[in-house]
Amino acid sequence: MASQVVRLYLRVRHTKDQANYTIDHKTFKYNNDNYVFHRIFSKETSQQDLFEEVGRPLVDNIMRGINGILLAYGASGAGKTHSLLGDHEQEGIVQRALEEIFQRAKVLRTKKNIGVVLSCFEIDKERIRDLARILSDGKQHFGEESLEIREHQGNVYIDNLTITQIDSLHEALHMIQEGRRLRKAPDLNVESHSLVYTVFKITVSQKEMNICKAGTLTIVDLADSDSVQEGITKTLESLRHLIVDLQQGHHASSDESTLTKILASNLKHNCLTSVLFHINNSQDKPSHNTLDYSNNCYSHINNPSAESVVFKSQQQIMRIRKLQDEILDLKHQIDKAQEIHESKLRGFGDIIGFNIDIESVINGNNMEKEKKNIESHVNSVEVLDEVQIRNKRLELKLKKNSKIFEDLQKFESKNKDRNSEQIKTLEDQIKSVKIEIIELNEKIQENVRKKLNSRTEELNQVLLSNHMELEEKAAVIHNLPFTLQSIASDMRAVIEYKELGKSELEFELSKKFQQNEENHSKNMVKIKQESEQSLKTLDSKMRGFETECNIYIREKCEKIKRIEKEIIGLYNLFVDHDRLVKNIESGVFNHGIKPIYITIHDIPKPPQREKFPYLFKSLMTNGVLTSSKDNNFIKISTSLFTKKYVNTKKNNLNTIGTNFRVTFPPAEKVVEIKPDEIDDEEKEKEKEEDSSEKSLILQDEAGKLQQKALDLVKKVKLAKMTINGLEQRSEELDVEIKKMSCDRDKHKEMYTNLMKSKIESKIVIDSQKRLLNKYII
Numbered sequence: 037m038a039s040q041v042v043r044l045y046l047r048v049r050h051t052k053d054q055a056n057y058t059i060d061h062k063t064f065k066y067n068n069d070n071y072v073f074h075r076i077f078s079k080e081t082s083q084q085d086l087f088e089e090v091g092r093p094l095v096d097n098i099m100r101g102i103n104g105i106l107l108a109y110g111a112s113g114a115g116k117t118h119s120l121l122g123d124h125e126q127e128g129i130v131q132r133a134l135e136e137i138f139q140r141a142k143v144l145r146t147k148k149n150i151g152v153v154l155s156c157f158e159i160d161k162e163r164i165r166d167l168a169r170i171l172s173d174g175k176q177h178f179g180e181e182s183l184e185i186r187e188h189q190g191n192v193y194i195d196n197l198t199i200t201q202i203d204s205l206h207e208a209l210h211m212i213q214e215g216r217r218l219r220k221a222p223d224l225n226v227e228s229h230s231l232v233y234t235v236f237k238i239t240v241s242q243k244e245m246n247i248c249k250a251g252t253l254t255i256v257d258l259a260d261s262d263s264v265q266e267g268i269t270k271t272l273e274s275l276r277h278l279i280v281d282l283q284q285g286h287h288a289s290s291d292e293s294t295l296t297k298i299l300a301s302n303l304k305h306n307c308l309t310s311v312l313f314h315i316n317n318s319q320d321k322p323s324h325n326t327l328d329y330s331n332n333c334y335s336h337i338n339n340p341s342a343e344s345v346v347f348k349s350q351q352q353i354m355r356i357r358k359l360q361d362e363i364l365d366l367k368h369q370i371d372k373a374q375e376i377h378e379s380k381l382r383g384f385g386d387i388i389g390f391n392i393d394i395e396s397v398i399n400g401n402n403m404e405k406e407k408k409n410i411e412s413h414v415n416s417v418e419v420l421d422e423v424q425i426r427n428k429r430l431e432l433k434l435k436k437n438s439k440i441f442e443d444l445q446k447f448e449s450k451n452k453d454r455n456s457e458q459i460k461t462l463e464d465q466i467k468s469v470k471i472e473i474i475e476l477n478e479k480i481q482e483n484v485r486k487k488l489n490s491r492t493e494e495l496n497q498v499l500l501s502n503h504m505e506l507e508e509k510a511a512v513i514h515n516l517p518f519t520l521q522s523i524a525s526d527m528r529a530v531i532e533y534k535e536l537g538k539s540e541l542e543f544e545l546s547k548k549f550q551q552n553e554e555n556h557s558k559n560m561v562k563i564k565q566e567s568e569q570s571l572k573t574l575d576s577k578m579r580g581f582e583t584e585c586n587i588y589i590r591e592k593c594e595k596i597k598r599i600e601k602e603i604i605g606l607y608n609l610f611v612d613h614d615r616l617v618k619n620i621e622s623g624v625f626n627h628g629i630k631p632i633y634i635t636i637h638d639i640p641k642p643p644q645r646e647k648f649p650y651l652f653k654s655l656m657t658n659g660v661l662t663s664s665k666d667n668n669f670i671k672i673s674t675s676l677f678t679k680k681y682v683n684t685k686k687n688n689l690n691t692i693g694t695n696f697r698v699t700f701p702p703a704e705k706v707v708e709i710k711p712d713e714i715d716d717e718e719k720e721k722e723k724e725e726d727s728s729e730k731s732l733i734l735q736d737e738a739g740k741l742q743q744k745a746l747d748l749v750k751k752v753k754l755a756k757m758t759i760n761g762l763e764q765r766s767e768e769l770d771v772e773i774k775k776m777s778c779d780r781d782k783h784k785e786m787y788t789n790l791m792k793s794k795i796e797s798k799i800v801i802d803s804q805k806r807l808l809n810k811y812i813i
């Protein structure tokens with residue numbers, strides 16, 4: 037039966053100085069409770085010390101072919117991963133164990149065939165995820181599917197798990213590093229990997245002659261012990277049962293959880309299980325889960341007899357090996373002694389001339405008979421005494437040796453029974469390893485076959501495509517000289533064309549530039565001239581306006597003066613006229629019935645017409661006065677001339693409103709009223725009326741003049757506006773001139789740009805020339 041040893045350790049992570057608990061080498065005291073461990077590691081314990089105490093015994097065992105399990109237990113952040121994997125400054129137990137294994141393997145490889153295989157996976161809610169799936173492209177991939185646990189002839193194994201043959205420490209560390217990196221979403225959710233178990237499995241196999249032994253070390257970074265997740269508490273509980281069962285020598289029930297099922301494969305054979313509990317003292321109260329759990333385990337394991345089982349069997353193995361060596365040594369000694377004895381007997385027989393039956397002497401069959409025979413023959417010889425003494429000594433030695441031999445045979449047969457059990461277990465182990473190896477081989481072969489097939493297919497395809505490509509390339513190469521020749525000729529043509537184009541371009545550019553310059557200067561001159569001309573015209577126009585205005589104003593002033601004179605004259609006339617009118621009215625119109633005849637010459641119109649040309653003209657145009665063709669009568673139809681000139685016919689006097697129609701009767705019937713007969717008063721009245729009429733006309737005239745003056749002002753304003761417009765235009769012209777100078781600058785810039793592009797195109801042409809030369813070469 038396989039023997040088991042369980043060791044419990046505690047590592048306390050100190051992040052606080054004061055704590056309400058004390059620790060010593062083996063006991064953790066919290067309030068009144070004592071928790072005992074095989075060893076407690078405090079803050080002073082370095083990673084190396086931890087490895088020496090916890091890791092090295094496990095490494096020693098797997099190098100002897102004894103399995104090992106290391107479980108890191110504790111709340112999240114207590115330091116489980118730190119102990120197992122460490123950080124970039126301080127490596128953990130896993131790396132140090134691998135270092136130790138590879139160091140030992142290096143020494144052992146001179147005598148033995150050593151193989152190290154590594155696998156890492158994690159258990160997340162009872163699902164197994166392979167962390168080290170290395171595909172053909174050599175990259176580490178994250179297997180998403182859950183792997184299955186299978187059993188074959190009592191051996192538990194994970195189907196399809198990547199088991200990597202590791203040849204160097206560097207490879208192993210790289211794989212551990214990758215496995216650690218690939219743990220479930222470590223970057224996205226810091227706490228997520230506290231809920232999964234990370235497992236690293238290291239198997240070291242050794243083969244010497246036909247003897248093969250292998251030991252597997254399974255290292256588990258357990259999930260957060262404080263987690264209330266049902267799956268985790270269940271697994272930890274089943275693990276505790278497993279540990280306790282192992283300690284009590286019961287059959288370990290491993291069906292409860294995935295983890296315990298996996299561990300069971302290690303526990304089938306001799307196994308050393310170490311549980312490293314972790315506590316972080318930053319919490320005011322240490323994690324009771326951890327302490328209670330450890331306490332539960334410890335109460336069952338503190339039984340030294342159990343621990344001694346494995347050591348006893350180890351001692352036995354050592355003792356057996358020692359005894360076997362001793363037996364071989366003794367056998368060798370006996371053979372040597374026999375050889376010496378034989379040669380001496382032969383020498384002695386030669387001396388005494390007696391043929392001794394050496395076989396019988398050695399076998400001791402006829403020892404007594406031979407002795408007597410010898411004694412009877414050599415009694416007389418002194419030498420015989422010496423021979424006898426020697427013989428006796430030899431006899432004694434022989435007896436002693438045969439006794440030892442018997443003892444050894446007895447011991448061997450005794451040990452044989454004990455060894456047979458050990459050998460049986462070893463054989464079992466070898467068988468299981470062999471099966472594993474065969475399965476692995478089969479898997480590897482299948483994988484290799486699949487990969488080979490796919491690779492061959494790929495290669496065939498590649499070959500086919502390469503072949504086609506090569507053929508295409510060959511065709512291209514075949515046509516290359518022609519293509520190159522045509523390219524060369526094309527290039528030559530291009531260069532020639534470009535050179536031509538270049539000179540043409542240069543010529544055109546310089547021509548354009550010159551043209552631009554000329555146009556520009558011409559434009560400038562033209563604009564200048566135009567602007568000067570327009571300014572001059574404006575000036576002359578202004579001057580013309582001014583003189584015109586002056587003349588007009590002068591004329592008008594003269595006119596006004598004349599009108600003033602007229603008004604004065606009219607005023608004088610008015611006085612006479614008024615008097616005349618008054619006379620007429622007093623004589624005839626006061627009652628409106630008396631016929632009055634007025635001869636045409638009484639009307640001052642004809643003589644007045646020349647006298648007051650403006651006034652008459654105005655009266656005529658306004659329809660105030662209308663004369664008949666024969667000048668026989670004058671029609672007065674305006675209110676302005678009410679009661680001024682009245683011609684009456686007998687019984688033919690019409691009065692229409694304030695207007696009077698004056699009709700001149702035929703000559704024979706006209707009663708001539710001579711001017712002398714008209715009263716002075718009437719004359720005065722007439723004059724007055726006339727002058728008022730004239731003054732009105734003059735007023736009217738003055739209004740018109742005013743109107744004209746206003747028109748003139750308007751014209752002046754218009755002229756001013758025109759001047760302003762012209763000024764504006766000249767400003768605009770200034771702006772245009774500026775713009776033109778800007779354009780000139782732009783043209784200059786364009787010219788420089790064109791020159792630049794010319795240089796660039798020259799460079800391109802040169803490079804193409806060079807390329808062409810290359811092609812030609």
Ligand SMILES: Nc1ncnc2c1ncn2[C@@H]1O[C@H](COP(=O)(O)OP(=O)(O)OP(=O)(O)O)[C@@H](O)[C@H]1O
Nearest residue numbers: 049110111112113114115116117118119229230260
């Ligand atoms: N003894 C120690 N010395 C120095 N640093 C430590 C120690 N123990 C833990 N740490 C640091 O504390 C942090 C948390 O530790 P770690 O990740 O090992 O805890 P954990 O128990 O594995 O937590 P989880 O279960 O959440 O993964 C890490 O940064 C680690 O480097």
